[in-house]
Amino acid sequence: MSVESILRSKGNEVATITPEVSVKRASDWLRAKNIGALVVTRGNAILGLVSEREIVHAFSRYGETITSMPVSEIMRHGVITISPAETVSHAMNVMTRHRVRHMPVVHDGKLAGIISIGDVVKHRLDDLELETNVLRDSRIAAR
Secondary structure: OEHHHHHHHHOOOOOEEOOOOEHHHHHHHHHHHOOOEEEEEEOOEEEEEEEHHHHHHHHHHHHHHHHHOEHHHOOEOOOOOEOOOOEHHHHHHHHHHHOOOEEEEEEOOEEEEEEEHHHHHHHHHHHHHHHHHHHHHHHHHHO
């Protein structure tokens, strides 16, 4: 199964933010959209990613002053991306190896979606359930 299959089921909407927006506004947006990360962009260029993790680390480091800081001060640079054609297994390996919970999906140099570790786990569990049902049905049919 491919990363594209995850995007087909969850959608390819990506919440983006520009680097000069305040951390407070980014936090409000994460809460309002009930998501864990925003892709930081300027035009079509992906500059970084800001997630709940970066905000918590920044709060621990800088205290309440982070609320007025721009996202560019705390975002993760050098974001790991993945192609929609890659396998879900490859996505799991990349996320584990790089210890990331969110990966933008890039197709032909353009942002095509985002996947989270939760999306990958859900997709894998759905696959396992389908496999189990097929095996159960085959066993029942063979009786």
